[in-house]
Amino acid sequence: MDELTTPVRQQHKFDVGRLQEYLSAKLNADTLTVRQYSAGQSNPTFLIQTPSQSYVLRKKPPGELLPGAHKVDREYRVQKALFLAGFPVPQPLLHCTDVEVIGTEFYLMEHVKGRIFRDLRLPGMSPVERTAVYVAAVEVLAKLHSLDLALLNLEGYGRGPGYCKRQVSTWTKQYTSAAHRDIPAMNELSDWLMKNLPANDVEVTLVHGDFRLDNLIFHPREARVMAVLDWELSTTGQPLADMSYFLMPHYWPRSLSLTSKLGSLKGIEGIPTVGDLIFIYCRCRGIPSALPQLNFYQALSFFKMAGIAQGVYARHLLGNASAPNAAQFSQCVEPLAKVALQLAQGSLTGPTGDRLFLQTAGGQAVLQQVKDFMRQYVLPAQEEVAEYYSKHAQSSQRWHTPQIIEDLKVKAREAGLWNLFLPAVSGLSQLDYAYIAEETGRCLFAPEVFNCQAPDTGNMEVLNMFGSDEQKRKWLEPLLRGEIHSCFCMTEPDVASSDATNMECTLQRDEDNYVINGKKWWSSGAGSPRCKVAIVMCRSRSQDVSSRHDRHSMILVPMDTPGMKLVRPLTVFGQDDAIHGGHFEVHFENVRVPAANIILGEGRGFEIAQGRLGPGRLHHCMRAVGLAELALELLCQRAASRSTFGKKLYQHEVVAHWIAECRLMIEQTRLLTLHAAHALDTAGSKAARKQNTWLCFAALDCHDQGGSSQDGL
Known part of the structure; x- marks a missing residue:
C-alpha cells in the first residue's frame, strides 16, 4: 500500500x-x-x-x-x-x-485488490509468467473491442467513423495549446499523419485510449485481469489505435527512460514479440492477422504520447501536475516525435524476429494479396476438399484434382497470383517469396492453387535455368500455364541416397537416343493423371571421369514412354499423400528417349541439382513453418478453451512452457530460412551453400519424416 x-x-x-x-x-x-x-x-x-x-x-x-x-x-x-x-x-x-x-x-x-505492474519489464518474474501476463492483457483488449456498443447503451458516446483524422487533429491541438517551444519534428509528424490517414477508417468499437499494462489490475496470484483502469481518454473509433498504443514500449528507444513504465522492452526474456501479440489479439477477435497500415497507428501512438508528455510539462508550469517528475517530461517530446517519424517511414521495427529480413514493397503487396485470397477463397474450401479425398480414399479417383481446386486456380491466375516462386516470371526475390511460401503452407493444397506446388516448382526452375529452347517450349511453357504436372526421380531404394553420388540408375548413349535402366522411389507427384514428364537423375555409363560429381546427368522422360512403370505409391503413417500426387516407386526398363532430352549435357547433373535445390529447400522449409504456425495456433486455441484444476490450460506452467518451446523452434527455423533466402538473393547459390546445407537438415526433418525427397536430399 x-x-x-x-x-x-x-x-x-x-x-x-x-x-x-x-x-x-x-x-x-x-x-x-x-x-x-x-x-x-x-x-x-x-x-x-x-x-x-x-x-x-x-x-x-x-x-x-x-x-x-x-x-x-x-x-x-x-x-x-x-x-x-x-x-x-x-x-x-x-x-x-x-x-x-x-x-x-x-x-x-x-477498490479492487490485486497487482499493478508499474514496471513493464516485470522484474522478478519467470519468462513464462511474463508471457502469461502480456497474453492476458491482449486478450482483455480484444474482449473490449469485441463488445457490442448498442448492448452497452453507449450510442453517441463517440463520433464513430473517421476516428484517426479526429485523433490527429485533437492531439495536434492539444500539443499546440500546451507547447512551450517550437519542435519541428512534431510539426512534421502532424503533417505526415494527416496526409497518410488510413483509407478505411470506418471500423468502430469502444476504444480505451490509454491501454497500458500499468492501467490493469491483475489477480494476486494468477495472470488474470481483474480490472481495467483510467477511462479518461475512452471513446468510440478505430480499435487498432489501442493495440498500437499497447505495443508502443516494444519500439521505445533505450536512451529514453523517464520512468520504468516508459522504458524499452527490447531483450526482456518472456515478453512476447509484436508479431505474437498481434496474432493473439487478432485470433481472439476473429480477424485476419495482417493489420493494414500498422506504421500509421504506431506513429500516431508516439505522437499521442508526445502530446501527453507536453501536457504533463504544461501542468508542471501551471503548478498542478500530478507527477512528481513532471518537469522532466519536456525532454522526451522531441525524441518521441523522431521515433514516430522513423516508424512512419518504416525504418524502425520492433523485435518481431522476421523483420530482420524485409520484403521489397512489391513483395509485401503480393503477400497481402495472397493472404486476402487465402482468407476469401482457399481456407473456406478446405472442408469440401477434405470431403472429396475422404470419399475417394479407396478409389483411383483420389489421384485426380477436385474441381474446386481447379476453379480456385482459375481465380488465382486471373488475380495475377500465379508462378510467384519464379523470379524470372514474378519479379519477386527469394526472400519475397519465402514469406509467401509460409502463408501457403498453412493449407495443404494452397501451393497448387497458385501453381507453386512441389515438385513442379523445382522442375520449372531447372528448365528455366538450364533447359534448351525446345525443352522450354515443350515442357516449361505448359507447366507455367498449369496445364500439366511433372515429377522428379532421384532417390533410389537400393543405395543410401542421402549421398547423391551413390545413384546407380544408368544412362547409356545409343546413337540419337539414351537408354535408362534402374529404380527410383519417393518420386513425388508421379501419381497425378496430369503428370506428363519426369526429370530423372542418372549415372552416365559412357563417361569415364575421375570426379564423383561429374558422372551423373539429368534427362527428361515423358511419363508415357515404354518401359517406364509406376510400381506403387509409398505411404507415410498409412497416408499415400494423394493430394500431392503421391510418392511413387518407379522402374525404368530399357526406357528410350531422344538425346535432345538431356538437360545441359552429360555429366552436368550435380551442377543442375545445386541450382535446383537452393530455392527448393527454401520453399519446403517456409511451407513447413507455415504449417507449424497453424499447428501452434490450434494448440493455443485448445489451451485457451479448456480448463483443468480451476485454470485455463495455458495458465499451467508446463503447458505455457510447451508453447514457448514451440515458438522458439518456429522462430529459429524461420530466421534460418530467411537468412538463406537473403544469402541466395544477395550472393548467389554458390555463396549461399553454407546456409543451404543447414536447410538440408531442416527439410529432411520436416518433409515426410525424412523418407521422401522430391528434392533429392
Missing part, C-alpha cells in the same frame, strides 16, 4: 471533512482517511479508506485545464456500462458534479 500511495500532495489537497460528510449521506461511510496514488499524470487519484470499506476517488486537477481534457463524467459513464456488461472494471458507485464538496467534479468507485 505504502509503495503505491503517498500523503496527498500539497497542490491536490481538499477538505476531507466535506468529503466525509458527503459520503456519509450517500454511502453511510464512516470516518475516512485519504492517501494519493503516486502514479497517474492526468486526473489525480486517491485511496479512500473507512474502517469497513475502501474506495478509489478520481477527480479533475485544480486550476486552469486544457480544453476537452479531464472529463471524469465520461469515465464514470463508460465504467458503469462496462460493469453492467460484465467487463472487468471497478464498480462505479457515484458521480459528484458539486464542486463545493472537494473543489472539483469527481467520481467514486470500488
Whole structure:
C-alpha cells in the first residue's frame, strides 16, 4: 500500500471533512482517511479508506485545464456500462458534479485488490509468467473491442467513423495549446499523419485510449485481469489505435527512460514479440492477422504520447501536475516525435524476429494479396476438399484434382497470383517469396492453387535455368500455364541416397537416343493423371571421369514412354499423400528417349541439382513453418478453451512452457530460412551453400519424416 500511495500532495489537497460528510449521506461511510496514488499524470487519484470499506476517488486537477481534457463524467459513464456488461472494471458507485464538496467534479468507485505492474519489464518474474501476463492483457483488449456498443447503451458516446483524422487533429491541438517551444519534428509528424490517414477508417468499437499494462489490475496470484483502469481518454473509433498504443514500449528507444513504465522492452526474456501479440489479439477477435497500415497507428501512438508528455510539462508550469517528475517530461517530446517519424517511414521495427529480413514493397503487396485470397477463397474450401479425398480414399479417383481446386486456380491466375516462386516470371526475390511460401503452407493444397506446388516448382526452375529452347517450349511453357504436372526421380531404394553420388540408375548413349535402366522411389507427384514428364537423375555409363560429381546427368522422360512403370505409391503413417500426387516407386526398363532430352549435357547433373535445390529447400522449409504456425495456433486455441484444476490450460506452467518451446523452434527455423533466402538473393547459390546445407537438415526433418525427397536430399 505504502509503495503505491503517498500523503496527498500539497497542490491536490481538499477538505476531507466535506468529503466525509458527503459520503456519509450517500454511502453511510464512516470516518475516512485519504492517501494519493503516486502514479497517474492526468486526473489525480486517491485511496479512500473507512474502517469497513475502501474506495478509489478520481477527480479533475485544480486550476486552469486544457480544453476537452479531464472529463471524469465520461469515465464514470463508460465504467458503469462496462460493469453492467460484465467487463472487468471497478464498480462505479457515484458521480459528484458539486464542486463545493472537494473543489472539483469527481467520481467514486470500488477498490479492487490485486497487482499493478508499474514496471513493464516485470522484474522478478519467470519468462513464462511474463508471457502469461502480456497474453492476458491482449486478450482483455480484444474482449473490449469485441463488445457490442448498442448492448452497452453507449450510442453517441463517440463520433464513430473517421476516428484517426479526429485523433490527429485533437492531439495536434492539444500539443499546440500546451507547447512551450517550437519542435519541428512534431510539426512534421502532424503533417505526415494527416496526409497518410488510413483509407478505411470506418471500423468502430469502444476504444480505451490509454491501454497500458500499468492501467490493469491483475489477480494476486494468477495472470488474470481483474480490472481495467483510467477511462479518461475512452471513446468510440478505430480499435487498432489501442493495440498500437499497447505495443508502443516494444519500439521505445533505450536512451529514453523517464520512468520504468516508459522504458524499452527490447531483450526482456518472456515478453512476447509484436508479431505474437498481434496474432493473439487478432485470433481472439476473429480477424485476419495482417493489420493494414500498422506504421500509421504506431506513429500516431508516439505522437499521442508526445502530446501527453507536453501536457504533463504544461501542468508542471501551471503548478498542478500530478507527477512528481513532471518537469522532466519536456525532454522526451522531441525524441518521441523522431521515433514516430522513423516508424512512419518504416525504418524502425520492433523485435518481431522476421523483420530482420524485409520484403521489397512489391513483395509485401503480393503477400497481402495472397493472404486476402487465402482468407476469401482457399481456407473456406478446405472442408469440401477434405470431403472429396475422404470419399475417394479407396478409389483411383483420389489421384485426380477436385474441381474446386481447379476453379480456385482459375481465380488465382486471373488475380495475377500465379508462378510467384519464379523470379524470372514474378519479379519477386527469394526472400519475397519465402514469406509467401509460409502463408501457403498453412493449407495443404494452397501451393497448387497458385501453381507453386512441389515438385513442379523445382522442375520449372531447372528448365528455366538450364533447359534448351525446345525443352522450354515443350515442357516449361505448359507447366507455367498449369496445364500439366511433372515429377522428379532421384532417390533410389537400393543405395543410401542421402549421398547423391551413390545413384546407380544408368544412362547409356545409343546413337540419337539414351537408354535408362534402374529404380527410383519417393518420386513425388508421379501419381497425378496430369503428370506428363519426369526429370530423372542418372549415372552416365559412357563417361569415364575421375570426379564423383561429374558422372551423373539429368534427362527428361515423358511419363508415357515404354518401359517406364509406376510400381506403387509409398505411404507415410498409412497416408499415400494423394493430394500431392503421391510418392511413387518407379522402374525404368530399357526406357528410350531422344538425346535432345538431356538437360545441359552429360555429366552436368550435380551442377543442375545445386541450382535446383537452393530455392527448393527454401520453399519446403517456409511451407513447413507455415504449417507449424497453424499447428501452434490450434494448440493455443485448445489451451485457451479448456480448463483443468480451476485454470485455463495455458495458465499451467508446463503447458505455457510447451508453447514457448514451440515458438522458439518456429522462430529459429524461420530466421534460418530467411537468412538463406537473403544469402541466395544477395550472393548467389554458390555463396549461399553454407546456409543451404543447414536447410538440408531442416527439410529432411520436416518433409515426410525424412523418407521422401522430391528434392533429392
